[in-house]
Amino acid sequence: MNKKKMLILLLIFVSVFMVMTAAFANGQWMKAANYKDGSVLVWNPSPTEGETVVWEGGKISSYELTGKESGFPLYYAHGYDGVATWYINGEFEQRDQGPHYGGKRNGEIIQRFADGRTVVANWQHGIKKGKETESITRIFEVKQQEMDILNNSPYHITALFVCPANSEEWQEVLDGTELRIGKQRKVSFNLDNNIHMWDIKVVDSSGGFTVFQNQRIKQDVSSINYYYKDGTGHIGFAVG
Secondary structure, three states: OOHHHHHHHHHHHHHHHHHHHHHHHOOEEEEEOOOOOOOEEEEEOOOOOOEEEEEEOOEEEHHHHHOOOOOOOOEEEOEEEEEEEEEEOOEEEEEEEEEEEOOEEOEEEEEEEOOOOEEEEEEEOOEEEEEEEEOHHHOOOOEEEEEEEEEEOOOOEEEEEEEEOOOOOOEEOOOOOOEOOOOEEEEEEEEOOOOOEEEEEEEEOOOOEEEEEEEEOOOOEEEEEEEEEOOEEEEEEEEO
């Protein structure tokens, strides 16, 4: 092979490599590992070598999403309260809980990372919008407050957050698990004695969330009761 042909082949190889690298850096579709036929896709905005994903939640067919037929059954991760768990070489990397549309994060996503961080961020069609807020547990060390959460609403509680009033430093207290209808669970969160007013955000399986602002939580509060009245979510506190 002469030098000219070798140079042409080298240029073709470099061009293909650059295109593939650029595509990889800009995100790519990943096949959910728990679907052995590879039929469910999840969008990865920043792929890493050795990365895999497991999807737990709803799905939508490519035909429903695009109106076009595919050669074999193909679906995208889809739904309000799905969970995408990411691994690198089999080791836990992060867990994304929240709405996905057509395989992409789309709405308020709760992300938990291997280093213990929990952050909340808003996404639109796979692109992060605005600044994420970090769990308050990473910001200061304070007394652990234990209390029971009672779910007397007609919906499952999928997430519950607390933060100081007029702050965005949310702490998620259900550890990524849902509290089903009619059940109760003991939880703990950081209570700063210097802060008297707190905001509480409840996300439930109705597809929405409610923020209860300026709630006084003292050390003698033993339980929070979440219930519905006249079609609206409410909370009540019990002492002792």
